Each structure stands twice: as structure tokens, then as C-alpha cells.
Amino acid sequence: MVLIVERTNAQDAFLKEEEDGWVPTMLQANASAYFQLLQFNGYGIGWKYRGFEKSSTVTINGIEWNGQKLGIDLSAAMLGIYALSRTEKTTTGFEPHENGLATSAVMRYVNLHAIDFPKSITVSNRFQALTGVYQSSFIWSTGKFKNNWHAQLKWQHEESFIQNPALGKRALNGMAFSIDKIFSKNQYLSIGFWFNDRYQTKQSPTVMEAIQLSGNKLYHPGWGWSNGNLVFPNAKSSKLPMMQVQYTKNLNERKRFQIDWAIAMGVQSVDGLDWTSVKDPRPDYYKYLPSFYKDSVLADQLTKYYKEQPANLQLNFDAMRRVNQSNLDKRSYYIMSRENAAIQLLQEAAHYYMDWTDRIQLALHYNSIYERIEKNNILLDLLGGSYFLNYNSWVSDEDARVFQFDIHHPDQKIKEAGSWGAHYSVKNIDQQMSALLFWQSAKIESSIGFGYGLTFFQREGFNQNGLYPKNSLGKSAWYFFPSQKFQWQLMYKYAPRLYAALNAFLHQDAPNWNEAFKNIAMRDDLSEYLLPIRQMGLNLGLYYLGINYKTELQLFGYQQKNQSGRLSFYHDFYNAFVQGNYGLMHSNKTGIEWSMETQFASALNYQLAVGWGNYIIRNNPIYTIQSLGTDYPLESGNLHLAGLPETSSPELVIALGTQASLSNTLRMGISSVFAWGRKMEFDYFRRSFLWEKKITAPASMPNGFNTNLFIHKNSSFKFKGLQHRFKCFLQIQNLLNQQNPVFAFEQSRFDYKNSDALKFAPKYLLGYPLNASIQIIYQIN
Amino acid sequence: MKKIPISFFACLVFVLSATACLKQASFATNVNSKVDSIVSIKSLKKLHYTGEFELIQQNMSIEAVVVANDASNNLYKTISIQDSTAGIMLLLDGVNLYQEFPIGAVLRIQLKDLILTDYRRMVQIVAAVDTSTGLMQTTGIPSPLFEKHIVKVKDQPNLKPIPVSFKNLHDSLQGRLIKISNVEFASADTNLTYADKKNKIGASRALKFCTGGTVYLRTSGYADFAGIKLPSGNGDLVGVYSVYNSEKQVFIRDTSDILLKNKRCTGAAWLKN
Secondary structure (H helix, E strand, C coil): CCCCCCCHHHHHHHHHHHHCCCCCCCCCCCCCHHHHHHHHHCHHHCCCHHHCCCCCEEEECCEEECHHHHCCCHHHHHCCHHHHCEEEEEECCCCCECCECCCCCCEEEEECCHHHCCCEEEEEEEEECCCCEEEEEEEEEEEEEHHHEEEEEEEEEEEECCCCHHHCCEEEEEEEEEEEEEEECCEEEEEEEEEEEEEEECCCCEEHHHHHHHCCCCCCCCCEEECCEEECCCEEEEECCEEEEEEEEEEECCEEEEEEEEEEEEEEEEEEEEECCCCCCCCCCHHHCHHHCCCHHHHHHHHHHHHHCHHHHCEEHHHHHHHHHHCCCCECCEEEEEEEEEEEEEEEEEEEEEECCCCEEEEEEEEEEEEEEEEEEEEEECCCCCEEECEEEEECCCCEEEEECCCCCCCCEECCCCEEEEEEEEEEEEEEEEEEEEEECCCEEEEEEEEEEEEEEEEEECCCCCCCCCCCCEECCCEEEEEEEEEEEEEEEEECCEEEEEEEEEEEECCCHHHHECCCCCCCCECCCCCCEEEEEEEEEEEEECCCEEEEEEEEEEEEEEEEEEEEEEECCCCEEEEEEEEEEEEEEEEEEEEEEEEECCCEEEEEEEEEEEEEECCCCEEEEEECCCCCEEEEEEECCCCCECCCCCCEEEEEEEEEECCCCEEEEEEEEEEECCECECCCHHHECCCHHHCCCCCECCCEEEEEEEEEEEEEEEECCEEEEEEEEEEEECCCCCCCEEEEECCCCCCCCCCCCCCCCCEEEECCCCEEEEEEEEEEC | CCCCCHHHHHHHHHHHHHHHCCCCCCCCCCCCCCCCEECCHHHHHCCCCCCCCEECCCCEEEEEEEEECCCCCCCCCEEEEECCCCEEEEEEECCCHHHHCCCCEEEEEECCCCEEEEECCEEEEECEEECCCCCCEEECEEHHHHHHHEEEEEECCCCCCEECCHHHCCHHHCCCEEEEEEEEECHHHCCCECCECCCCECEEEEEEECCCCEEEEEECCCCCCCCCECCCCEEEEEEEEEEECCEEEEECCCHHHEEEEECCCCHHHHHHC
16 A cells, blocks of 8 residues: 555645635625635635634534544535525634634634524526536525424535546535424524535646646546546545534523534545555656656657657556456456545533623533544455455555555455455544633723643554554553643724724644544554644734724734644655654744725725735754654654744735625626745655755745636516525636646655655646636525 | 516526537547557567667567566566567566566567667667766666557467577577576585575576586576575476576576476586586
């Protein structure tokens, strides 16, 4: 098995943006114009909110869903439920909220309450020309019916008609349901259920040389041909039904109690191509590209060959089948496999809100998570062979080191649908408590919040592998990590429309389970250099909220301590697979954001946002490189990272937007974003004290520029006492057809012997070119 | 009833017309349908002058069967092929070649743009030659171009080696699968291994014909069987004939090619060597 570093988070975000129709609604938005403009336009230029790598969290009916903490792909599981919900608040910059303490992520608070929606039937159809994705949905909102019940039902379907194989395919069948019951003015019950059967292929980043050879801006190597048919080996799927129950009781006019439960049980999986002891099948492998050959005639021959036949820059499944069938007993060296994650999740939250006095409010929160995730691999396709040997092999250019995945069943021959590889589970128990106190007067508002939590992890291995026979089988000890939080806000109101707010926070966070273990698939040891991550920071905001003019200025400074990380990779100096660990890394994030929005005669809105951020690593963290299996230390010392960028998010962004109401029923808008100072994600381990002098600084990426346009047309009429509405929403993305890399990164492999930075060249994922989608909605109520 | 304004349809028509312009791209693989003239390896080798290299510019092919590959790592980035007239080494810039080119596979090799050369008189087909350092450095056919140059035609599972006596070992047998009989390792070598596995250093071990004559068994230090002790008996050996300058050599695919289980022959014959 070859380890491939995937960039799934960024890809997920990219795909999510493509899925979600967006309608910027300025001046009605409760988040800043800066965030609003950038969250819809920023992905294509690699923008991350204040450089934070962690994705956003969403709190639905009082239950916080944090995909990174839970290890769940929430975008697939929850896709489409927002149509049944109302966003109550989006907070940024550690802004306290009565529903709980803030984190470094963007936090979105959502109410999934059928009572918020009037009686109606809505049918929606959307088509995107470039990807060929067709989406349709049907929503039935009952309004109030017998005994104060309200219900909503949504059915949704998505499929793709392949326009270009590089864009892959998607399929979705989903439903969402919510029902509310108002028992009295003081008691409220809400139940939500949703389920998506989702399949989506993934794009693979590649080197610029391969993109140029293909002559195709959409090129990526992660798909290919098999007997004339398209095959997409890299895909993810989700079948994870979720259910939430919320009960709210107003104890009296000043006290409110709310209890929420959530349950999720299902499977999410990731498909991929695997190979062992055989030629690398990736068409963009460095040895297959013209740049590998110093002989110019040979390089020219290869260039000509690829330019004449770009299909050879795709995966060749026919060749893989031939290899699998060429040996006597048809041992498969290439397979397609699925890593399944069987998820069982139970969450419970209790919230107590009290208006202590007219000026003081208290909120108490308790959140509990029990989660078990079991992972194993299922052999999907033997690609023409008869069996696959249950080996793990660390493949190098010239050699392969093989060990048994299960030493109790050596040389096990796996058939299709059989289980192979690492098989383990992890239990995650998380208990969090917090208290927030809010105080307000005519001029000053303040809040203070404390939180304490305990997080427990246990790994259980179901097979004993040959690489780590001592600590791969059975249950590990329970490891627990405390976390503490303190937050404070002071707001001074100069005038009703002009105020300043100062936020301060100090956190000591627990790792998530994926970070806690050194190599969770293979062994139960904790990661090296695992220390509580300490975060502290200040955020100063100045706000003016006028009737036709709104502006805000934010200054922020964050400091993070004790970050750590780990990576298994092939080290060309040692000619071996190694485990790299680093820790005690500290970073700073400072910046300034300014945004304004204004409107003229209520028909024309303008938005402008400017943000500058300096996100740097401020010390030289310690590190070790160990040989895989024996943990023999090969090198240790310091990584020379001080002063280097901590994130690839651009340093400077400027976003502009304008919307015009051309009539009562026709609205259009255009927005642009510019980005400067983009760096690619760089490899830490080649910048150790041993090699640093031979390494160049991380390369810059081209400045980003993206423009999107939308036109929104409404039409309505009454017929037989019912209101009929048509909405047409046309969206054109990347209007000026700019070719922006969404992200780029240095590979973990490096030519340590000759320090040739281009031997294992950086990889890129390019954003979509000019593309359009249309959505037509029909609603009756 | 209120009419739906025309601008709504204009919006719809615009998008539909934009998408209608998109056509499914053609990704069909080009197949080179040109049929080259097939020449024998023997006549191909006649084009070569020892120590030189010749670029093949004509459209011509050879059709040959794989007789040895890198399955046991005794060969590296090379396979040995033969037809009914001769054998030759084919250099391929890839690893695990045995999976694509198993022994017994009959290949048709398009020779245009390839180069004939030799390594210490052992004739080989390569893709590039670099003499800029003063030495002749060769590169095999790049892996992506395998499909351009090599087509697997059929299987020929029953490969029969040519029985050869010492006096018949000559260059015309280069690259061919041969069988030599009544041979044994020199007594001084029987305590040695095929090669130096630990230090990855190749070795030549003297194989003595009972009827007189010596041929050297050449084994790579990377071969899977490099660390195995040499057999001490007498018998038959199947292998590919090769040369290193004037030295006559043979290499085996794996240890099953050696059947030295008989009693060693008397020493009288050695005197004739």
C-alpha cells in the first residue's frame, strides 16, 4: 500500500461550494460583510478564515457538530438540510454566544424548526453546465396542523451527466424531516431526522508538468479507462442517518431549560486504488514524465507521446488487468478498495438559561459525546485477478518491504468483498461543561465564560500486524485529555449605532482522536510531543451600523503553542519509509479586517472588504524521524521554520460586491475577490537543521482573482386562492475565466541527495474555469 | 392570472444555449495501426558494430519471446528475448517488469527510434545513449512508452532451451535460453554463495564442463537467491547465454534452473581446461 497524502478537507470545501447555491444578502446578514464576501468567493483563492485550518462547526438545535473532532464528513451527511433550517447566528473571532463558548472556527447556529416555515410546497431544479450536475428537491411544509404540530419533509436527488471525466460524478438520494410540537407556550418539542445516500468522486492534485502536457485546465490523474469505460477509483460515500430531539421548557419568564439528543449510526467510506510490489500506476508519477529524462531526445519523445495521446496521462486499468492476469495463479497486484468507517454516535446536550436580573444573564451548558468508529477495508474489485494477498508493502522506487497485516492468518488470500488491511476501532467519550455570564448596561456590555472538559480515547485493534505486533491487537488503555477555556468580552457603546468590542480568550484544548495516536490504523501508541494546545488571543472590533451604511474594523492577534504533527513518508536519503514527528511548534496570527456596505435608494448595495493577515510560525520546533516499524531514530533536532508562513491562506485580500434591484422582481449582483501573498503548503521535514541550507523558501503561488455573478428573478401570481411563485437563479462563476490554483503543496518526498526541488515537484489543484448554473424554483402556498 | 415576464425566459434560454455548446470531449485512445515489417533478431544484430550505437530509423519490428526477466531480481530493468534466429537484451526503464513481461510472453517490439548498442559486447536494445561523460551510458525504454513500442502478441508457455556443448558456445547464442549438461562448480567455489547478498555485489562463479571448458555463472548481488550456497553436484543448467568482453557467461532465472544433483565428475577432465 502506498501512502498518499490526500487533501480531502480542501476538496470537500471546494465541492461543497459547488453544491450550495448562494445568495449574498447584504445588510440582512448577521455576520460581517468581510466574512460574508469571502466565504462565498474565497475558496477559489485558497482563503481560510484568519488562516485557521480547522473547518467550521455547526450547532443544530443546541447540538454542536464538529466534523474534525468527530472524524465525520458532515458535509455529505448534512447536505441539503439547511433548506429546512434558519441560521440564527454566525459567529467569528471568538465572539461569545449564549449557546456556548466560541472556538477558533467559524461557528454557525442553526434552528431546524418546522414552525419557522409557513405552509407551502416547493419544487427546485438546478443544473450546472460544466459538471453536468442536476439537482432536484421537493419540500413540503405543513404549517400548523392538528394539535399544534408543524412538520416539514424534504426529498432530494442529485446526479451528474458527465461533461468531462476530470470533473467526476456525483449521486445523491436524500430525505430530511422535521416535526415540532408546541405543547403550550412554555413547552416545545422538536424532532429532526435526515439521511443522505451520497456518492462523490474525488479529484487528485497533480504536478504542473502533467497539467501542461495534457493541455487541459481541468486535468487531474485520478480517473481512467477500463475496457472503454470510465472508472473513478477515488470516491467517497456516506450513508449516515442522523436524528435529533430537542425539548425546551420555559420554567418561568426568566428561566429556560433545553435538552437535546442526537444519534447517528451508519457508514461513511473512502474508495481508492491500491497496489503492492508493482509498477506505480499513477500516470503523473515523476519517473513517467519528460522532466525525469535528462536525454533531450527521450524527453521530447515522451512530450510528443503525451501531447498526441493525452489519454495516456490517465489511469490505465486495462494495463493493470493485464498485469493481474499475467501471473500463473492470477494474484492481483492492483485492486480497488474501500475504507469503511462504521459510525455510532450519541450526543446529549443540556442548556439552562436564566435572566438573573434585567442586566445579568446566565447560561449553563453541558455536552456529552459517546462515539465509536470502526474502520476496515473491503476489497471492491480485483481488477481481473483472483485474489489479493493481505500484505502491507512500503513501496520504494526500486524495492518493496512487505509485512503481514494479520500475523495469525499469514499470506491470507482475499477475495472480492473480503476484508483486508488494518481493522480497528476507536472510542471517543467527550464531556464538556461551560458557564457564561452576560452583563449589560446602557453603555457597556460584558460577558465572561469558563469551560472545562475531559476527552477520553481508546483504540481497539482487531488484527495483529507484522509491523507492530506488540501494540496493534486488542484494547489500548483509556487516554484522557482535559481542556479548559476562558473567554471575556467587553463592549462599549458610544452611541446606539457605534460601539467597540474587545474579546479575549485563553484555551487549553484536547487533541481529536485522529491527532492523538501516532498511527491509529497500525498501533495504539500516542503521538510524540503531544501536549495541550494552548491558544490565547485578543480581538478588537469597532462597529458602525447605520441605516444605509455599515462598517466594521477588526484587529486580531492569536498565539498558539504546542502544535504537533506526524507524517509517514518515503525518505530518499534513507531509502526507506519513515515516521516524522514534530512538536512544540508555536505560531502567531495577527491581522486587520475592514469592511463596509452601503446602499443607495434601497436599490443598489455596495460591499467592500479588505483583510491583511500575517500568519507565521515563530519558533524552530523539535522533531524526530524514525524508521517505520522499529522506531529507530534516524535524525532529531530542530526544524528551521521560524518566520515561515503557517498557512497557505493569502496575506492580503480585497473583495468587492454589488447588488442591484433592477425591479421588484429582478435582482443581480457581482462580486470579485483579489488575493496577494499566497504561499504553497510546504514540507516541514526537509527544513530540518540537517538540510535547511540546501532548501529554498516555499514557493509563492500566483495572485488570485475571481469574479462571480448572479441574476435572481422572481415571479408570482395567485390562482384559486393560492400564491404561486417562480424563482429563477442564474449563477456564473469565475466570470473572467481565471486559472487559479485552489491549493498547492510540496510533496513529502524530496531529493535529499541532489537537492533538486523539481524532482518531486509541487502538486496543484486548479479551480474551475468559467461555469454557469441555473436553478428554477416553484413554490405554492 | 399574472403573466410570467419575458425576462424570466430570457434568463432560462441564455443558460440552456450556453450549455448546449458544450460537447463531450473525445478521449478515445489512438491506436497505431501501422504494421511494421518484421525482421529477425539475427538480421537486426547485423546492423550493429561492436562499441558503437545505431539509431533505428526504419519502421521495423521484431517478434520475440521473453526468456528471462527481473522476477528474481537477477536482471535489473532488462529482459532477455529471443526468436528462432537469435536473442538480445531489451532495456526497459521500469521495475517489476516480470508482471508485464512474464517468461513465455511473445512480444512484438517496434524498433523505430530505439537504439542498438552493446555492453561489453553483449548486444542490447535501448532508448537513449549518452556519451557526454566519455562513457557510453544507456537508458531503457521509458515506462510510459512501453505501450508504444511493445505489444504482447500471445503466450508461448513451453520454452525449450537449446542444448549446447562448450565448444558450441559463441556469440550467436547471446540472449538465448540454453541448456548445458554435465557441468559442476569448481571445487574451490562450492563453499561460496551465488553472489554477495550482504554487500549487494555481483559475482561470477566458474562452471566446469566435465568434457572440458569453463563458463561463468553471473549472478547479481541483488538477486533473491544471491545468498544461497552453490550446489556441489554435477548435472544440467538452464540459463541465458551472455558475454562480458571475451568471457563466456550464463545467468539463471532462479535456482530451479540448476539441476546439479549428480556425483561430481573425475578430475582428469579438468586438466584439459
